[in-house]
Amino acid sequence: MSTRESISDTGLVGREAELASLTSALDAACELGPCLVVLTGDAGVGKSRLAREIASRARTRGMITLQGDCVELSGGEIPYGPLAAAIRELDADVMAEVVEELPAAARRQLARAFPGLPFASDSMGLAGDELTQAELFGWLLLFLGGVSSSVPLLVTIEDVQWADASTRDFLLFLSQQMRSERLCVLATLRSNELSAEHPVRPMVERLASQRSRSAARVGSVVTSRCGAARARHPGRAASARVHAAPV
Ligand SMILES: Nc1ncnc2c1ncn2[C@@H]1O[C@H](COP(=O)(O)OP(=O)(O)O)[C@@H](O)[C@H]1O
Ligand SMILES: [Mg+2]
Numbered sequence: 001m002s003t004r005e006s007i008s009d010t011g012l013v014g015r016e017a018e019l020a021s022l023t024s025a026l027d028a029a030c031e032l033g034p035c036l037v038v039l040t041g042d043a044g045v046g047k048s049r050l051a052r053e054i055a056s057r058a059r060t061r062g063m064i065t066l067q068g069d070c071v072e073l074s075g076g077e078i079p080y081g082p083l084a085a086a087i088r089e090l091d092a093d094v095m096a097e098v099v100e101e102l103p104a105a106a107r108r109q110l111a112r113a114f115p116g117l118p119f120a121s122d123s124m125g126l127a128g129d130e131l132t133q134a135e136l137f138g139w140l141l142l143f144l145g146g147v148s149s150s151v152p153l154l155v156t157i158e159d160v161q162w163a164d165a166s167t168r169d170f171l172l173f174l175s176q177q178m179r180s181e182r183l184c185v186l187a188t189l190r191s192n193e194l195s196a197e198h199p200v201r202p203m204v205e206r207l208a209s210q211r212s213r214s215a216a217r218v219g220s221v222v223t224s225r226c227g228a229a230r231a232r233h234p235g236r237a238a239s240a241r242v243h244a245a246p247v
Contacts, residue, residue: 004052004067012053015046022054022186026061029184030152036175037184038160038207040191047188051156054186058154063184064147065154066090070162077164082157083140084114090147092118098146105131106139113140133166137173145181152182160187161200168203175207 018039025035041047055065066089068082078084087095099107099119109131111120147153157163160171174185194201 004055012049015050015053018050019053019057022050023057025184025186026054026058026063026152026154029154029182030061030063034174034178034181034183035185036171036178036207037186038189038204039186040189040204042192043190047190048158051158051186051188055154055156058152058184061152063152063154064090064094065156067156067158069158070160070164070167072159072162079164079166080113080170081164082167083170084117086155086157087114087117094147098143101146102139102143106142109136110139110143133169134173137170137177140170141174141177141181144183148182152184154184154186157185157187159190160203161190161194161198163200165199168200172203172206175210 022037022039025037028035039047039050051067055067058065066086068084068086068089070082095118102110102119107120111117113136144153144155157167157171160168163171171185171187189200189204
Protein backbone atom coordinates (compact mmCIF):
# COMPACT_ATOMS: atom_id res chain seq x y z
CA MET A 1 0.00 0.00 0.00
CA SER A 2 1.53 3.33 -1.02
CA THR A 3 1.66 6.20 1.44
CA ARG A 4 -1.24 7.91 -0.30
CA GLU A 5 -3.55 4.93 -0.03
CA SER A 6 -5.51 4.48 3.13
CA ILE A 7 -7.77 1.86 4.59
CA SER A 8 -10.73 3.84 3.25
CA ASP A 9 -9.44 3.17 -0.27
CA THR A 10 -10.56 -0.44 -0.09
CA GLY A 11 -13.74 -0.87 -2.08
CA LEU A 12 -14.04 1.83 -4.70
CA VAL A 13 -17.74 2.04 -5.49
CA GLY A 14 -18.92 2.52 -9.05
CA ARG A 15 -17.15 4.99 -11.33
CA GLU A 16 -16.91 2.44 -14.13
CA ALA A 17 -17.25 5.05 -16.88
CA GLU A 18 -14.62 7.34 -15.38
CA LEU A 19 -12.28 4.44 -14.73
CA ALA A 20 -12.64 3.25 -18.32
CA SER A 21 -11.89 6.72 -19.65
CA LEU A 22 -8.97 7.33 -17.34
CA THR A 23 -7.38 3.91 -17.82
CA SER A 24 -7.62 4.40 -21.57
CA ALA A 25 -5.71 7.66 -21.05
CA LEU A 26 -3.04 5.65 -19.22
CA ASP A 27 -2.92 3.14 -22.05
CA ALA A 28 -2.63 5.95 -24.57
CA ALA A 29 0.24 7.47 -22.62
CA CYS A 30 2.01 4.11 -22.55
CA GLU A 31 1.50 3.22 -26.19
CA LEU A 32 0.46 6.15 -28.34
CA GLY A 33 1.62 9.33 -26.78
CA PRO A 34 1.10 11.87 -24.06
CA CYS A 35 -2.18 13.06 -22.67
CA LEU A 36 -3.45 15.62 -20.23
CA VAL A 37 -6.56 14.83 -18.26
CA VAL A 38 -8.52 17.33 -16.22
CA LEU A 39 -10.83 15.58 -13.79
CA THR A 40 -13.43 18.04 -12.63
CA GLY A 41 -16.17 17.80 -10.04
CA ASP A 42 -17.58 19.36 -6.93
CA ALA A 43 -15.86 19.13 -3.56
CA GLY A 44 -16.27 15.69 -1.99
CA VAL A 45 -17.54 14.03 -5.15
CA GLY A 46 -14.63 11.59 -5.34
CA LYS A 47 -11.95 13.13 -7.56
CA SER A 48 -9.04 12.31 -5.24
CA ARG A 49 -10.30 8.79 -4.65
CA LEU A 50 -10.52 8.23 -8.38
CA ALA A 51 -7.07 9.75 -8.90
CA ARG A 52 -5.61 7.38 -6.29
CA GLU A 53 -7.28 4.44 -8.01
CA ILE A 54 -5.81 5.50 -11.34
CA ALA A 55 -2.35 5.90 -9.79
CA SER A 56 -2.68 2.43 -8.33
CA ARG A 57 -3.63 1.03 -11.75
CA ALA A 58 -0.74 2.91 -13.31
CA ARG A 59 1.69 1.29 -10.88
CA THR A 60 0.16 -2.10 -11.70
CA ARG A 61 0.99 -1.32 -15.35
CA GLY A 62 4.58 -0.63 -14.30
CA MET A 63 4.32 3.15 -14.64
CA ILE A 64 6.14 5.61 -12.42
CA THR A 65 3.60 7.69 -10.49
CA LEU A 66 4.31 11.09 -8.99
CA GLN A 67 1.92 13.46 -7.28
CA GLY A 68 1.95 17.09 -6.23
CA ASP A 69 -0.90 18.79 -4.41
CA CYS A 70 -1.82 22.44 -4.86
CA VAL A 71 -2.56 24.08 -1.55
CA GLU A 72 -4.71 27.06 -0.73
CA LEU A 73 -2.48 29.76 0.72
CA SER A 74 -3.70 32.75 2.66
CA GLY A 75 -1.41 35.01 0.67
CA GLY A 76 1.12 34.80 -2.14
CA GLU A 77 1.99 31.63 -3.99
CA ILE A 78 4.87 29.22 -4.37
CA PRO A 79 5.93 29.02 -8.02
CA TYR A 80 5.89 25.43 -9.28
CA GLY A 81 5.00 24.21 -5.75
CA PRO A 82 3.02 21.10 -6.83
CA LEU A 83 5.48 20.27 -9.62
CA ALA A 84 8.38 20.46 -7.18
CA ALA A 85 6.50 18.19 -4.78
CA ALA A 86 5.84 15.68 -7.57
CA ILE A 87 9.48 15.67 -8.74
CA ARG A 88 10.62 15.22 -5.15
CA GLU A 89 8.83 11.87 -5.13
CA LEU A 90 11.01 10.55 -7.92
CA ASP A 91 13.44 7.79 -7.02
CA ALA A 92 16.85 9.37 -6.37
CA ASP A 93 18.69 7.07 -8.76
CA VAL A 94 16.24 7.73 -11.59
CA MET A 95 16.47 11.46 -10.89
CA ALA A 96 20.27 11.35 -11.04
CA GLU A 97 20.29 9.34 -14.28
CA VAL A 98 17.84 11.63 -16.05
CA VAL A 99 19.49 14.83 -14.81
CA GLU A 100 22.87 13.54 -15.99
CA GLU A 101 21.53 13.43 -19.54
CA LEU A 102 20.32 17.05 -19.51
CA PRO A 103 22.40 19.86 -21.02
CA ALA A 104 24.24 21.95 -18.45
CA ALA A 105 22.11 24.99 -19.27
CA ALA A 106 18.97 23.01 -18.52
CA ARG A 107 20.35 21.80 -15.22
CA ARG A 108 21.29 25.32 -14.14
CA GLN A 109 17.96 26.79 -15.10
CA LEU A 110 15.97 24.00 -13.47
CA ALA A 111 18.09 24.27 -10.33
CA ARG A 112 17.26 27.96 -10.10
CA ALA A 113 13.54 27.34 -10.61
CA PHE A 114 13.43 24.35 -8.26
CA PRO A 115 15.67 25.17 -5.32
CA GLY A 116 16.25 22.12 -3.17
CA LEU A 117 15.91 19.63 -6.02
CA PRO A 118 19.11 17.98 -7.26
CA PHE A 119 19.19 19.39 -10.78
CA ALA A 120 22.68 20.83 -10.49
CA SER A 121 25.74 19.46 -8.76
CA ASP A 122 27.47 21.51 -6.06
CA SER A 123 30.39 22.25 -8.36
CA MET A 124 28.12 23.61 -11.06
CA GLY A 125 27.68 27.37 -10.84
CA LEU A 126 24.11 28.55 -11.16
CA ALA A 127 24.95 31.83 -12.84
CA GLY A 128 23.89 32.22 -16.44
CA ASP A 129 21.60 34.12 -18.69
CA GLU A 130 18.05 34.50 -17.56
CA LEU A 131 15.92 32.36 -19.81
CA THR A 132 12.37 32.97 -20.79
CA GLN A 133 9.59 30.99 -19.18
CA ALA A 134 9.07 29.12 -22.45
CA GLU A 135 12.69 27.99 -22.41
CA LEU A 136 12.40 26.84 -18.82
CA PHE A 137 9.21 24.97 -19.69
CA GLY A 138 11.06 23.32 -22.55
CA TRP A 139 13.74 22.07 -20.17
CA LEU A 140 11.11 20.84 -17.76
CA LEU A 141 9.37 18.93 -20.53
CA LEU A 142 12.71 17.51 -21.62
CA PHE A 143 13.24 16.34 -18.04
CA LEU A 144 9.80 14.70 -17.84
CA GLY A 145 10.40 13.12 -21.23
CA GLY A 146 13.68 11.75 -19.89
CA VAL A 147 11.93 10.24 -16.88
CA SER A 148 9.33 8.63 -19.13
CA SER A 149 11.79 7.42 -21.74
CA SER A 150 12.22 4.00 -20.20
CA VAL A 151 9.14 3.75 -17.96
CA PRO A 152 5.85 5.59 -18.69
CA LEU A 153 4.98 8.29 -16.21
CA LEU A 154 1.79 9.46 -14.51
CA VAL A 155 1.95 12.87 -12.84
CA THR A 156 -1.07 13.76 -10.73
CA ILE A 157 -1.58 17.39 -9.81
CA GLU A 158 -4.33 17.66 -7.24
CA ASP A 159 -6.64 20.64 -6.78
CA VAL A 160 -5.46 22.86 -9.60
CA GLN A 161 -8.02 25.47 -8.57
CA TRP A 162 -5.26 26.48 -6.13
CA ALA A 163 -2.37 26.14 -8.57
CA ASP A 164 0.17 28.96 -8.78
CA ALA A 165 0.43 30.90 -12.03
CA SER A 166 3.64 29.12 -13.10
CA THR A 167 2.05 25.68 -12.70
CA ARG A 168 -1.07 26.78 -14.57
CA ASP A 169 1.08 28.11 -17.41
CA PHE A 170 3.12 24.92 -17.50
CA LEU A 171 0.00 22.77 -17.79
CA LEU A 172 -1.09 24.86 -20.77
CA PHE A 173 2.39 24.58 -22.25
CA LEU A 174 2.25 20.79 -21.84
CA SER A 175 -1.09 20.61 -23.60
CA GLN A 176 0.46 22.32 -26.61
CA GLN A 177 3.99 20.95 -26.64
CA MET A 178 3.85 17.32 -25.55
CA ARG A 179 4.60 15.13 -28.53
CA SER A 180 6.05 11.72 -27.96
CA GLU A 181 6.63 11.55 -24.22
CA ARG A 182 5.09 8.55 -22.53
CA LEU A 183 3.46 10.87 -20.07
CA CYS A 184 -0.02 11.18 -18.62
CA VAL A 185 -0.78 14.27 -16.55
CA LEU A 186 -3.89 14.01 -14.42
CA ALA A 187 -5.09 17.29 -12.92
CA THR A 188 -8.02 17.38 -10.54
CA LEU A 189 -10.12 20.50 -10.36
CA ARG A 190 -12.78 21.47 -7.85
CA SER A 191 -15.18 23.01 -10.26
CA ASN A 192 -17.84 24.38 -7.95
CA GLU A 193 -17.30 27.76 -6.36
CA LEU A 194 -15.20 28.94 -9.32
CA SER A 195 -16.08 32.59 -9.74
CA ALA A 196 -15.97 34.22 -13.16
CA GLU A 197 -12.73 35.94 -12.12
CA HIS A 198 -11.08 32.83 -10.73
CA PRO A 199 -7.47 32.65 -12.02
CA VAL A 200 -7.80 29.00 -13.06
CA ARG A 201 -10.67 29.76 -15.43
CA PRO A 202 -8.59 30.97 -18.39
CA MET A 203 -6.50 27.80 -18.21
CA VAL A 204 -9.52 25.53 -18.12
CA GLU A 205 -11.20 27.43 -20.94
CA ARG A 206 -8.09 27.31 -23.10
CA LEU A 207 -7.69 23.59 -22.52
CA ALA A 208 -11.32 23.05 -23.42
CA SER A 209 -11.04 25.13 -26.59
CA GLN A 210 -7.91 23.28 -27.70
CA ARG A 211 -9.70 20.01 -27.23
CA SER A 212 -12.72 21.02 -29.22
CA ARG A 213 -10.83 22.95 -31.91
CA SER A 214 -8.17 20.51 -32.86
CA ALA A 215 -5.93 17.94 -31.26
CA ALA A 216 -3.31 18.42 -33.93
CA ARG A 217 -0.91 20.26 -31.66
CA VAL A 218 -1.83 18.28 -28.61
CA GLY A 219 -0.89 14.74 -27.73
CA SER A 220 -4.33 14.36 -26.31
CA VAL A 221 -6.42 16.48 -24.02
CA VAL A 222 -9.14 14.68 -22.19
CA THR A 223 -11.62 16.21 -19.86
CA SER A 224 -13.29 13.77 -17.56
CA ARG A 225 -16.01 15.15 -15.40
CA CYS A 226 -17.01 13.48 -12.15
CA GLY A 227 -20.77 13.38 -11.88
CA ALA A 228 -23.11 12.69 -8.98
CA ALA A 229 -21.92 12.79 -5.40
CA ARG A 230 -20.67 9.25 -5.34
CA ALA A 231 -18.95 9.72 -2.01
CA ARG A 232 -22.12 10.75 -0.29
CA HIS A 233 -24.31 8.19 -2.04
CA PRO A 234 -22.04 5.29 -2.85
CA GLY A 235 -24.93 3.06 -3.81
CA ARG A 236 -26.22 5.34 -6.55
CA ALA A 237 -25.21 5.11 -10.14
CA ALA A 238 -22.83 7.91 -11.02
CA SER A 239 -23.42 10.10 -14.00
CA ALA A 240 -20.39 11.10 -15.94
CA ARG A 241 -19.56 13.13 -18.98
CA VAL A 242 -16.33 12.22 -20.62
CA HIS A 243 -14.80 13.95 -23.59
CA ALA A 244 -11.73 12.69 -25.30
CA ALA A 245 -9.80 14.00 -28.23
CA PRO A 246 -7.93 11.53 -30.41
CA VAL A 247 -4.34 12.32 -31.26
N1 LIG B 1 -16.24 5.81 -5.62
C1 LIG B 1 -16.03 5.83 -4.30
N2 LIG B 1 -16.14 4.70 -3.57
C2 LIG B 1 -15.92 4.73 -2.26
N3 LIG B 1 -15.59 5.82 -1.56
C3 LIG B 1 -15.45 6.98 -2.22
C4 LIG B 1 -15.68 7.04 -3.62
N4 LIG B 1 -15.49 8.31 -4.03
C5 LIG B 1 -15.16 9.00 -2.93
N5 LIG B 1 -15.14 8.22 -1.83
C6 LIG B 1 -14.81 8.67 -0.48
O1 LIG B 1 -15.52 9.89 -0.25
C7 LIG B 1 -14.67 10.83 0.41
C8 LIG B 1 -14.52 12.10 -0.42
O2 LIG B 1 -13.89 11.75 -1.67
P1 LIG B 1 -12.66 12.59 -2.28
O3 LIG B 1 -12.07 11.74 -3.34
O4 LIG B 1 -11.76 13.07 -1.22
O5 LIG B 1 -13.44 13.83 -2.92
P2 LIG B 1 -12.87 15.08 -3.73
O6 LIG B 1 -11.43 14.85 -4.00
O7 LIG B 1 -13.69 15.16 -4.99
O8 LIG B 1 -13.12 16.28 -2.86
C9 LIG B 1 -13.36 10.10 0.69
O9 LIG B 1 -13.40 9.54 1.98
C10 LIG B 1 -13.34 9.02 -0.36
O10 LIG B 1 -12.55 7.91 0.03
MG1 LIG C 1 -9.73 15.98 -3.45
